[in-house]
Amino acid sequence: xxxxxxxxxxxxxxxxxxxxxxxxxxxxxxxxxxxxxxxxxxxxxxxxxxxxxxxxxxxxxxxxxxxxxxxxxxxxxxxxxxxxxxxxxxxxxxxxxxxxxxxxxxxxxxxxxxxxxxxxxxxxxxxxxxxxxxxxxxxxxxxxxxxxxxxxxxxxxxxxxxxxxxxxxxxxxxxxxxxxxxxxxxxxxxxxxxxxxxxxxxxxxxxxxxxxxxxxxxxxxxxxxxxxxxxxxxxxxxxxxxxxxxxxxxxxxxxxxxxxxxxxxxxxxxxxxxxxxxxxxxxxxxxxxxxxxxxxxxxxxxxxxxxxxxxxxxxxxxxxxxxxxxxxxxxxxxxxxxxxxxxxxxxxxxxxxxxxxxxxxxxxxxxxxxxxxxxxxxxxxxxxxxxxxxxxxxxxxxxxxxxxxxxxxxxxxxxxxxxxxxxxxxxxxxxxxxxxxxxxxxxxxxxxxxxxxxxxxxxxxxxxxxxxxxxxxxxxxxxxxxxxx
Numbered sequence: 001x002x003x004x005x006x007x008x009x010x011x012x013x014x015x016x017x018x019x020x021x022x023x024x025x026x027x028x029x030x031x032x033x034x035x036x037x038x039x040x041x042x043x044x045x046x047x048x049x050x051x052x053x054x055x056x057x058x059x060x061x062x063x064x065x066x067x068x069x070x071x072x073x074x075x076x077x078x079x080x081x082x083x084x085x086x087x088x089x090x091x092x093x094x095x096x097x098x099x100x101x102x103x104x105x106x107x108x109x110x111x112x113x114x115x116x117x118x119x120x121x122x123x124x125x126x127x128x129x130x131x132x133x134x135x136x137x138x139x140x141x142x143x144x145x146x147x148x149x150x151x152x153x154x155x156x157x158x159x160x161x162x163x164x165x166x167x168x169x170x171x172x173x174x175x176x177x178x179x180x181x182x183x184x185x186x187x188x189x190x191x192x193x194x195x196x197x198x199x200x201x202x203x204x205x206x207x208x209x210x211x212x213x214x215x216x217x218x219x220x221x222x223x224x225x226x227x228x229x230x231x232x233x234x235x236x237x238x239x240x241x242x243x244x245x246x247x248x249x250x251x252x253x254x255x256x257x258x259x260x261x262x263x264x265x266x267x268x269x270x271x272x273x274x275x276x277x278x279x280x281x282x283x284x285x286x287x288x289x290x291x292x293x294x295x296x297x298x299x300x301x302x303x304x305x306x307x308x309x310x311x312x313x314x315x316x317x318x319x320x321x322x323x324x325x326x327x328x329x330x331x332x333x334x335x336x337x338x339x340x341x342x343x344x345x346x347x348x349x350x351x352x353x354x355x356x357x358x359x360x361x362x363x364x365x366x367x368x369x370x371x372x373x374x375x376x377x378x379x380x381x382x383x384x385x386x387x388x389x390x391x392x393x394x395x396x397x398x399x400x401x402x403x404x405x406x407x408x409x410x411x412x413x414x415x416x417x418x419x420x421x422x423x424x425x426x427x428x429x430x431x432x433x434x435x436x437x438x439x440x441x442x443x444x445x446x447x448x449x450x451x452x453x454x455x456x457x458x459x460x461x462x463x464x465x466x467x468x469x470x471x472x473x474x475x476x477x478x479x480x481x482x483x484x485x
Contacts, residue, residue: 272440
């Protein structure tokens with residue numbers, strides 16, 4: 001295999017050429033706030049805040065979470081309650097958090113794990129029967145269906161919940177409100193929300209072999225852009241066995257899935273669904289900036305066989321399970337997935353960097369990280385008849401979690417078990433600081449997100465025709481969804 005040499009100088013020359021030809025007057029905007037990242041480790045003790053809740057004891061009452069059985073949704077950390085300390089740092093941190101809250105409030109935390117596919121029906125049964133069998137529930141937000149229509153409590157009405165406190169993910173929760181109501185909340189009680197962010201990994205052995213530019217410097221200097229990353233991927237793509245067919249025996253710029261198209265569009269500052277002044281969602285793909293973002297995503301990923309997209313049937317396993325060796329075996333420069341799956345690479349021989357997804361261009365201010373549409377968030381059934389207790393317990397648990405469980409997850413699980421070097425830890429700060437969720441990918445109204453991913457796979461960037469096709473259907477679906485007065 002002929003070794004390709006790609007210097008940082010060449011990358012910048014090519015990038016500048018593309019920028020000068022493309023113009024900048026309608027560059028995608030970036031309006032994401034900077035308050036989604038964990039607390040700084042060194043300042044945690046000095047700046048620690050506490051929940052502002054009444055000093056009430058609940059005399060041993062149980063507070064029950066309906067939660068996901070990990071066997072039915074393996075790719076996130078679902079643990080809320082542990083029975084004992086086991087010497088594993090995350091487990092023990094959860095135990096200590098719960099013990100502190102239980103002792104302070106006189107409450108007993110319980111966890112009822114059920115198959116993920118059963119949770120929506122169980123919430124509906126809970127509400128229609130008035131059984132009162134659980135107080136809060138976790139589920140993948142993309143599977144919620146019509147739960148907002150009468151089954152869930154608006155988080156903004158729960159006493160003692162302060163969504164502006166740092167243990168709640170304000171920007172994500174603001175993204176999730178509809179008609180100024182919040183039915184699913186992201187915060188520090190559950191780790192699965194963190195697990196759902198989608199960064200990328202880079203094989204550093206391969207980067208060295210091809211003498212590629214230092215990705216950390218590119219990120220920190222603001223030069224980690226779509227065109228630069230595209231050239232890096234192109235530099236390593238090889239038909240290793242020379243048979244003229246790019247398959248699992250060859251080498252690629254990226255190993256990933258079709259969600260990459262929507263993740264890139266979000267990273268470039270665009271969303272398929274936005275909200276108006278009344279907080280009502282509307283279809284937002286019919287803009288020049290969205291079209292440019294989609295064009296760029298297709299240009300990056302569909303060029304010269306650089307993308308091993310395991311969602312395509314031609315590779316033989318759309319789950320990707322039997323194909324992950326393309327990445328772990330050192331046959332792809334980049335890998336894209338939810339961060340939870342990075343734990344599976346701990347035994348990988350090649351070192352890898354954890355990096356944010358590229359910006360549209362150098363003029364974009366921040367690196368934006370896509371939250372996968374199956375992010376697991378918390379909701380409250382309307383049968384929770386003591387919302388005062390609900391608010392006290394959850395606010396206390398979230399506050400305690402920020403300085404215990406999340407700190408452990410961030411400092412130990414991510415920084416020491418996932419990251420291979422100190423630079424990747426800095427990248428994690430950047431990744432978590434700007435997490436973005438798109439309602440269009442979450443709810444997939446009128447198969448909007450599915451259509452965008454399908455068009456990405458087919459190199460069909462015709463947003464105008466897609467808009468014309470789904471405009472009325474999306475509007476009708478949104479009207480039905482927001483009918484919860």
